[in-house]
Amino acid sequence: MQFPLSTSEIILWLAFTAIILLVTSELMSPYSEQFGDFVIEKSRLRIAALVLGVAFIVTVLVRVVAPI
Amino acid sequence: MPFGKSENSKEKELDAGERAESATVKYLVESLQAVQKENELLKMQLAKSRQVPAGRIGFVLLIFGVLALAGSIWSASTVLAFIGLGITFWGALFLFVRPIRFVKEALLEWNAISSYKIIDRIIDDLGYKGKALYIPPYPKDVYLPEYLKGLKEMVVLIPDKDTAAMPTIEEMAKGQFIVENPRGICITPPGFGVMSLFEKELRLDFTKLAPERFPSVLPKLATSDLQLARNVQISTDKSLVHVKIEGSAYKDLYSQERGLKSIHLVGCPLASAIACALSKATGRLVAIMKDEISPDLKTIELWLQVLEG
Numbered sequence: 001m002q003f004p005l006s007t008s009e010i011i012l013w014l015a016f017t018a019i020i021l022l023v024t025s026e027l028m029s030p031y032s033e034q035f036g037d038f039v040i041e042k043s044r045l046r047i048a049a050l051v052l053g054v055a056f057i058v059t060v061l062v063r064v065v066a067p068i
Numbered sequence: 069m070p071f072g073k074s075e076n077s078k079e080k081e082l083d084a085g086e087r088a089e090s091a092t093v094k095y096l097v098e099s100l101q102a103v104q105k106e107n108e109l110l111k112m113q114l115a116k117s118r119q120v121p122a123g124r125i126g127f128v129l130l131i132f133g134v135l136a137l138a139g140s141i142w143s144a145s146t147v148l149a150f151i152g153l154g155i156t157f158w159g160a161l162f163l164f165v166r167p168i169r170f171v172k173e174a175l176l177e178w179n180a181i182s183s184y185k186i187i188d189r190i191i192d193d194l195g196y197k198g199k200a201l202y203i204p205p206y207p208k209d210v211y212l213p214e215y216l217k218g219l220k221e222m223v224v225l226i227p228d229k230d231t232a233a234m235p236t237i238e239e240m241a242k243g244q245f246i247v248e249n250p251r252g253i254c255i256t257p258p259g260f261g262v263m264s265l266f267e268k269e270l271r272l273d274f275t276k277l278a279p280e281r282f283p284s285v286l287p288k289l290a291t292s293d294l295q296l297a298r299n300v301q302i303s304t305d306k307s308l309v310h311v312k313i314e315g316s317a318y319k320d321l322y323s324q325e326r327g328l329k330s331i332h333l334v335g336c337p338l339a340s341a342i343a344c345a346l347s348k349a350t351g352r353l354v355a356i357m358k359d360e361i362s363p364d365l366k367t368i369e370l371w372l373q374v375l376e377g
Binding site for chain 2: 002017044
């Protein structure tokens with residue numbers, strides 16, 4: 001029994017999710033934090049998006065420095 | 069006798085009429101109470117239906133995600149692993165971006181009305197018509213003896229007529245409400261709380277903020293940080309400061325239906341907070357010289373004067 005995803009698949013997932021979140025946080029109206037019935041903290045969404053983006057870049061750098 | 073009979077019948081008719089009227093009033097009051105009760109119940113139901121339990125959704129997603137991840141390890145399924153990873157991530161994100169607490173924007177305005185009504189009553193009663201002067205306090209970290217502690221409080225002076233003088237140190241130190249020289253009243257500005265919040269966000273006392281940084285720091289605080297307005301522009305021309313506020317959360321306080329007079333004297337809480345901050349940053353008296361409000365209330369323009377002395 002082992003985790004079925006390889007590093008490259010996780011990197012792909014990170015990139016995909018980071019792009020979605022970054023675009024969402026950028027497109028969100030600067031005035032309203034309301035998505036229909038949801039109220040969210042926009043700054044936190046942005047932090048999450050940036051963390052994922054940085055994680056993706058780090059994993060890419062790791063692969064460049066030490067290719068598997 | 070016939071006259072007496074007719075009088076009796078008239079009295080009876082009147083009694084019957086009164087009884088019918090009181091019965092109708094009673095019925096109407098009861099109906100009104102029932103409708104009010106129903107209204108309250110409906111309001112509660114509406115509020116309940118509006119509350120989306122983001123936290124609960126997050127937990128549910130997290131649980132399903134973890135189960136999917138565990139299932140993917142057990143069955144060595146890549147698809148299940150991707151699903152699990154996605155659901156777990158979104159569950160965690162839901163919990164992370166959940167706001168601490170948000171209140172409706174209208175509450176800010178309704179909360180502020182009473183303060184302005186009180187100021188209106190006071191200035192109407194005393195007949196004061198002077199332009200309000202924001203008086204800078206001493207910095208918080210400066211040592212002052214106990215009897216001068218009042219000098220550390222931010223106050224706005226509403227004088228009986230236009231003046232550029234500030235009350236004596238003794239009157240200020242005592243924290244007097246009515247001051248004699250110049251004649252006027254000293255009150256806590258309506259924007260004092262908002263200004264304190266600005267300082268908390270900035271982690272800086274405005275007395276330590278360089279006045280030239282004021283036009284760049286304040287708009288960001290009011291818009292993207294605290295979201296009290298959609299856009300704030302501050303421009304300075306020597307001692308005159310022009311403030312343009314668009315989409316203010318307090319815009320309805322300026323509406324003619326409210327009929328608040330003091331709002332034009334001391335400004336809305338946001339304008340008042342800007343005046344307080346300016347006064348603290350420059351260490352000088354600040355007066356709201358003029359305000360202009362667009363007919364749709366979307367744009368509020370203020371001209372603040374930093375007074376010498």
